[in-house]
Amino acid sequence: MGALYRRCSLCRGGGTGGFPGHGSSPRDGRSPVRHSKFLPLGDQVIVCPAHGAGSVCGSAIAERVWTTIGLELRYNLRLQFTDRAEFVANVARELEKVPYFRRMERLNLEGPPLLRSLPAPTPLSPAAFAEQAQDAVVLDTRLELGFSAAHVPGALSIWTGGLANFAGWFLPYDTPILLVNETDDPPKRSAP
Numbered sequence: 001m002g003a004l005y006r007r008c009s010l011c012r013g014g015g016t017g018g019f020p021g022h023g024s025s026p027r028d029g030r031s032p033v034r035h036s037k038f039l040p041l042g043d044q045v046i047v048c049p050a051h052g053a054g055s056v057c058g059s060a061i062a063e064r065v066w067t068t069i070g071l072e073l074r075y076n077l078r079l080q081f082t083d084r085a086e087f088v089a090n091v092a093r094e095l096e097k098v099p100y101f102r103r104m105e106r107l108n109l110e111g112p113p114l115l116r117s118l119p120a121p122t123p124l125s126p127a128a129f130a131e132q133a134q135d136a137v138v139l140d141t142r143l144e145l146g147f148s149a150a151h152v153p154g155a156l157s158i159w160t161g162g163l164a165n166f167a168g169w170f171l172p173y174d175t176p177i178l179l180v181n182e183t184d185d186p187p188k189r190s191a192p
Helices: 032-037 069-075 084-090 099-110 126-133 144-149 160-170
Strands: 003-006 046-049 137-140 177-180
Touching: 099 160, 126 177
Parallel strands: 003 046, 137 177
Antiparallel strands: none
């Protein structure tokens, strides 16, 4: 028995096509025909994909850590079509491209800018906050209970623990961001 580690090629569970953010289109021929090199390895070969359920690299990806070529041949919709034209007609479609993907692609290719230091957020008076909020995104980082009790009209709610997962979906890169948090103190950063 062997193991195969793949990126995007076999998404567990028969997800529909879509290759956002990888410089390709589902109509460029990325069909099961492309998998002819590893499908003959045998039904028992374990496949450990790099993307899981909820990944923006495909839709309807099953929530399994691994799969086998045999399971995919039996249940994966992408692998039911052997003809490229039939695959494109029945499965391929563009998926929504997450806003951070465009920037992430560029940064992956060119490298990120060097940040020597970032200024610590400073508390604003209610009047200054209201004035700046007209040209900014208001991000409320409190837990949902605090947000649902009262919040700035139009504010986005992403709790502090969810920032790493959700900020790239909703926050623009070119607009100032005003933070609302649980306390009146800006987040403390430890010295390097």
